[in-house]
Amino acid sequence: MAEMWISMGPQHPMTHGLWTLKVKIDGETVVDTEPDLGYIHRGVEKICEARDFTQITTYCDRLCYASANTWSHSWIYAAEDLLEVEVPERAEYIRLIAVELQRIASHLMWLGAYCPDIGSLTGMVWCLREREMMMDLMQELGGSRMHYNFPRVGGVKRDLPIGFALRCRAKLKLFLDRIQEYEAILDESTIFLIRTQGVGYAKAEDMINHGVTGPNVRAAGHDYDVRWAHPYSVYDELDWEPSVERPSIKGSDCYDRYRVRVEEMQQSALMILQALDKIPGGSETYHEPGDPAILAKAPARAAEGQTGFHHFEDSRGESMFYIVGGGEERGKHPYRVSIRSPMFITIPYASKCMIGYKIADIPAIMGSFDPCIGETDR
Amino acid sequence: MGKEVSSKQALTAAEDIVADIGDFGDSVSAEVRFHTGGRRKNAYVFIELEPTKWRPVAEWLCDSKGVDHCSMITGIHWPDKPEAEWQVVVHLMRTGVFDPGFAVKVENDDLGSKNPRIKNQHVSETKVDVGSLSGNRIPIELEISMKLPSTREPKVPSVADIWIGADWNEKETWDLVGIDFEGHVGMRRVLLPHDSPTGYHPLQKQHKLRYHDFNEMYDDPQGFTRKPDDIGRVK
Numbered sequence: 178m179a180e181m182w183i184s185m186g187p188q189h190p191m192t193h194g195l196w197t198l199k200v201k202i203d204g205e206t207v208v209d210t211e212p213d214l215g216y217i218h219r220g221v222e223k224i225c226e227a228r229d230f231t232q233i234t235t236y237c238d239r240l241c242y243a244s245a246n247t248w249s250h251s252w253i254y255a256a257e258d259l260l261e262v263e264v265p266e267r268a269e270y271i272r273l274i275a276v277e278l279q280r281i282a283s284h285l286m287w288l289g290a291y292c293p294d295i296g297s298l299t300g301m302v303w304c305l306r307e308r309e310m311m312m313d314l315m316q317e318l319g320g321s322r323m324h325y326n327f328p329r330v331g332g333v334k335r336d337l338p339i340g341f342a343l344r345c346r347a348k349l350k351l352f353l354d355r356i357q358e359y360e361a362i363l364d365e366s367t368i369f370l371i372r373t374q375g376v377g378y379a380k381a382e383d384m385i386n387h388g389v390t391g392p393n394v395r396a397a398g399h400d401y402d403v404r405w406a407h408p409y410s411v412y413d414e415l416d417w418e419p420s421v422e423r424p425s426i427k428g429s430d431c432y433d434r435y436r437v438r439v440e441e442m443q444q445s446a447l448m449i450l451q452a453l454d455k456i457p458g459g460s461e462t463y464h465e466p467g468d469p470a471i472l473a474k475a476p477a478r479a480a481e482g483q484t485g486f487h488h489f490e491d492s493r494g495e496s497m498f499y500i501v502g503g504g505e506e507r508g509k510h511p512y513r514v515s516i517r518s519p520m521f522i523t524i525p526y527a528s529k530c531m532i533g534y535k536i537a538d539i540p541a542i543m544g545s546f547d548p549c550i551g552e553t554d555r
Numbered sequence: 556m557g558k559e560v561s562s563k564q565a566l567t568a569a570e571d572i573v574a575d576i577g578d579f580g581d582s583v584s585a586e587v588r589f590h591t592g593g594r595r596k597n598a599y600v601f602i603e604l605e606p607t608k609w610r611p612v613a614e615w616l617c618d619s620k621g622v623d624h625c626s627m628i629t630g631i632h633w634p635d636k637p638e639a640e641w642q643v644v645v646h647l648m649r650t651g652v653f654d655p656g657f658a659v660k661v662e663n664d665d666l667g668s669k670n671p672r673i674k675n676q677h678v679s680e681t682k683v684d685v686g687s688l689s690g691n692r693i694p695i696e697l698e699i700s701m702k703l704p705s706t707r708e709p710k711v712p713s714v715a716d717i718w719i720g721a722d723w724n725e726k727e728t729w730d731l732v733g734i735d736f737e738g739h740v741g742m743r744r745v746l747l748p749h750d751s752p753t754g755y756h757p758l759q760k761q762h763k764l765r766y767h768d769f770n771e772m773y774d775d776p777q778g779f780t781r782k783p784d785d786i787g788r789v790k
Contacts, residue, residue, distance in 0.1 A: 189716020215746040222731070257592030269594065382697060383651055385624050394650075400651040404687065405558045407695035409593050413559040485592065488626070488696060496781065497627055499644065513758075515629040517646070525723050554746060 178204045187216050191540040193290055194550025198528060198543070205535045210528040214521070218554045225514040230475055231258050231330055231468045233514070237498075239323040240516070241552040243286040245324045246279035246315065246491045246554065251489035253328040254409060255498035259485025259511075260330060260471060260478045268332040268463060269411045270456040274345070275318055275327055276410075277445040277452075281352070282311040283492035284392075284438045287547045288359070291435070294544040295372040300363060307355055317341055328449045330471055332463030342453045342505040348445045356443060363435070371430035375544035379530050380428035388522035391494030393546055396422045396437040397429035403490040415451045420444050431545035438547075478502070493547050494519030520546075520553040558685050560694055568649075568693035571645035572620055573600060576612070578783040583608050588698075599696035606643075606701045606711040613714045616647065621691035624648040625718035628725055629711075632759045639702035641709040641734055646717075647697040651688075651742075713739035731758045 186197035195216035221240065225233050238245040250272055257264065278422035284307040292300025312322055317338050319325025327334050329423040363369045379389075381399035394401060402419040404412045420440035423432040479485075479502025486499040496519055503512030527546040531539055569587045576585045582605040589596045604612055635642055660688035688694075703709045715722040725736040727744045733736040733756030736742070740781040747769055756762075 215744070215748070218756065220744040223762075254593060259592070261591040264593065266594075362656065382623075386719050388625055388718070388724075390624070390650075395557050399650070401694070406560055406650070407565075407597055408559040408595055411594070413595075418558060484644075484698075486698070487590070487592070488648070495626065495648075497646065499627065499629060499646065501631060513631050515644075517627040521727070522720050522723055529626060 180208055184528070185539065186213075190294065191543055193544065193548045194526070194549070194553075195546075196550055200539070201534070202536060205537075207531050207534055207536065207539065209530060212524050212528045214524065214550075215554055217284075217550060219245060221402070221555045222514050225511060227510065229472055229509040230260065230479075230511065231472060233323075233327065233511075235342055236540060238326055239551070240555060241549045242323060243549055244279055244283040244552075245534050246275050246319075246327060247283070247489070247491045248496065249326065250276050250328050251487070251491060251496045252498050253330060255485050255500055256330050256486040256488055257485075258487050259483065259500045260475060262331045262471060264332055265461040265463070266411070267336075267457050267459055267461055270452050271318075271333045271337060272328055273410050273412065273415075273452050274337075274449050274456075275315065275325070275333070277449050278311050278315050280445045280492045281442045282308050282315070284442045285311065287492075288435070289440060291544045292363070294540040296368060297363070297366065300359065303355075303359065303362070307352055310352060314341075314345055314348060317344075323400050329463065329468065331467075333438060336460060336462045337440060337456075342456075345461050346450060346455060349450055352441060353446055356439065357437065361402045363428075370432065370532075372538075372541050373435060373545070375430055376534055377431045377434075377530050377545060378425075378427040378429070380527075381424075383428070384526065387526040389494065389526050389546075390438050390519055391491065392441055393429075393434060393494065393523065395419060395441075396424065396433040398422060398424045403488050403495050407488050409487065409489070411452070414455065417444060417448050417451075431541050434545040434547075450493075472509040475502075476507075479507075479509075479511065480504045481512070491519055491547060493552075494523065496552075516552075518552045520549050521555075524548055524553060560685055562595060562597060564688060564693050565695060568690075568695045569598040569600045570694070571690070572616075572697070575620075577603065579604075579608055579612060579615075583612060597696070599698060602697065602699045604699065604701060606703060609699075609701060610712045610714070612699075613717050616697070617717050620649070621651050622649045622695075622697065623718075624650050625721040625724065626715070628721055628728055629637040630728045630758075634733060634760045636676045637705040640705040641703040643703070643728070643734055645697075645699040645701075645714075647699065648694045649691070649693070649697075651692045651694055656677050666783050678761065709734045710737050712737050713736075715739050730756070732756055733759055 180201055180203045182199055182201050184197055184199050185193040186547055197213040197538045199211040221236050224236060234252055236247045240248045251485045285304045289301045289304030309520055315325055319327040379397060381394050381397035384394045384397060400419060400421045420437055422437045424433055481504030483502040486497055489496050497517035499515040500511045501513040525544055527543055529544045558703060564672055573585045573587055576583060585602045587598050588601045589598055602703055626648050628645050631642040713725055715725055725739050728734050730744050730747055
């Protein structure tokens with residue numbers, strides 16, 4: 178049969194955002210693919226050059242609507258590396274709680290979007306129900322539902338609200354119970370297993386060489402997580418192990434990538450419960466002199482050519498901000514900001530992953546890598 | 556308490572790379588640097604080199620030092636510095652723990668289901684014992700900087716065949732900053748529209764943001780009084 182190119186997207190349920198996957202097919206079989214990105218490129222890196230170090234947090238929230246907190250924290254750690262700011266320990270614990278809550282919410286959003294991809298609408302409704310609990314908790318911290326603007330250079334916006342630990346524990350315990358319901362509805366659904374098992378094989382060595390990180394490589398048996406490999410925050414004070422799947426000899430399939438995220442949600446919930454127990458008392462949640470003082474020191478600290486960067490474990494892999502200071506001339510504004518988006522690198526790999534499978538497998542394979550186009554296009 | 560690569564392990568790994576890189580001569584200089592923010596001042600390797608040495612150093616890092624992951628490639632435009640107008644910065648990482656023979660096998664015998672892959676019924680899991688990592692197994696961060704003198708066609712060698720992850724990073728760097736990569740196959744626009752004008756790379760510094768004069772931005776956040784200033788500005 179003659180081969181032909183078809184265009185999936187930019188409006189297609191498979192894409193989870195605005196982008197196009199050009200697929201070359203031979204009958205029902207995928208022969209070649211080519212992703213086409215950039216539909217929502219907003220020029221965040223350029224905009225950041227005209228904002229000061231504290232204003233950029235707001236833009237980083239908006240890099241990814243499903244995982245706003247992790248992106249703003251990623252920026253904050255890089256900015257603190259450049260500006261040499263110390264953070265109180267209590268603030269680090271609060272940040273950890275905020276980031277892990279966001280990781281759960283992000284994975285729930287992923288699972289909620291993945292279930293309808295492969296024909297289970299019930300899964301979506303259930304996941305969004307639990308995501309609502311996480312968003313309520315983060316709303317208590319940041320004040321808004323989607324874009325929290327919560328971390329600050331040198332600390333966090335505000336201390337935990339009164340009774341937060343109580344509500345957080347109650348909701349997480351409920352969540353840990355309900356996660357078993359997902360396992361029951363999905364792991365024992367023949368349709369789910371048929372659609373996810375044995376499709377979209379990806380090997381860990383391949384993925385690392387292609388730049389894929391995060392849950393996708395942990396699903397392939399590669400125990401690598403920035404949180405322990407390049408420790409930051411207070412992760413080293415908690416008792417935890419990254420969730421790693423044991424793949425088959427061909428690599429990890431879509432089912433492995435589903436399993437690793439479900440386990441990671443449990444892991445994150447347990448980490449938050451530990452952090453709530455261990456969080457030091459007091460009210461010191463912010464670098465005392467405040468934003469104006471930090472910005473006043475910025476021209477000297479962020480001297481021309483001085484750089485700061487920080488690898489961060491985002492919900493989708495390793496994210497990074499690389500900041501270059503501009504010295505006196507640029508004052509409190511960075512000279513250049515560069516963003517490493519995990520999905521920008523993963524989407525080309527995931528597109529190659531589906532070669533050899535059927536067209537009907539494309540949503541299952543693409544969805545299992547958790548694409549988010551906000552951060553991809555920046 | 557928890558699982559972590561200790562500062563000492565990271566420092567040893569960084570010093571190891573810096574010590575061995577001397578074989579490449581004077582045009583390659585390396586040093587151990589430390590992060591300055593946060594609770595942990597982790598060590599990382601900073602390498603500054605001539606673009607002509609980039610290919611051999613990249614191959615050496617990948618083959619001999621186990622640097623298996625290209626995290627980011629980006630470019631910076633310094634129009635005020637004619638001797639180093641263009642800078643290419645590469646961030647590499649060594650994830651370094653993928654070796655089934657090295658990893659510790661944890662047996663988990665909770666069997667008894669029709670589906671052997673369901674939670675609590677995994678036959679075994681692969682976990683890494685971090686404390687025993689040494690040599691090329693220790694995760695490490697590297698930052699590589701290359702400077703190019705003033706030119707209208709900045710170019711550095713491509714490493715997309717060593718780390719395939721560099722492919723799209725290089726595409727993005729060319730698209731946004733305008734630095735080309737020799738040997739890169741299939742260079743094209745990725746984030747900008749495909750029909751963008753030739754030679755238009757928005758992160759070059761001659762392209763100003765519309766209200767780039769940032770001091771004004773605070774005096775007049777709404778921008779009402781600045782409309783006439785737009786005339787003749789690059790948008």
